[in-house]
Amino acid sequence: xxxxxxxxxxxxxxxxxxxxIDNRELMSVTGVKSVESFNEQEVCLLxxxxxxxxxxxxxxxxxxxxxxxxxxxxxxxxxxxxxEPPQERSGVxxxxxx
Numbered sequence: 382x383x384x385x386x387x388x389x390x391x392x393x394x395x396x397x398x399x400x401x402i403d404n405r406e407l408m409s410v411t412g413v414k415s416v417e418s419f420n421e422q423e424v425c426l427l428x429x430x431x432x433x434x435x436x437x438x439x440x441x442x443x444x445x446x447x448x449x450x451x452x453x454x455x456x457x458x459x460x461x462x463x464x465e466p467p468q469e470r471s472g473v474x475x476x477x478x479x
Contacts, residue, residue: 396411396412396429396449397411397412397429398410398411398412398429398430399411402458405458405459406455406456406457406458407455408435408454408455408458409451409452409453410426410453410454411449411451412428412429412430413426413429413447413450413452414426414447415447416445416447416452417432419442420440421438421439421440421441421456422436422437422440423436423437424442424452429450430463431463431465432464433463433464434460434461434462434464435454435458435460436458436459436460437456437457437459437460438456438457439457440454440455440456440457440458441455441456443455
């Protein structure tokens with residue numbers, strides 16, 4: 382990727398978002414921008430597609446790599462929920478087809 386002066390190349394990288402859960406005990410999430418909060422009952426992540434809330438019992442973040450946008454959570458996963466999706470930007474086509 383060409384280097385742009387004053388801009389971090391990792392910030393420009395487009396990451397895909399995916400969630401993989403094994404037996405409700407191991408969750409791998411990609412496309413993570415930041416960890417907003419976490420404790421043994423809830424983990425809140427900011428992903429490429431919005432905020433993701435994970436609830437469970439005895440939750441632990443076993444891997445955190447925000448450079449690659451990856452988080453791995455272990456514990457008993459009870460629920461996961463996304464916040465409202467981010468509003469789409471108003472573009473020329475969206476204004477034409479109202």
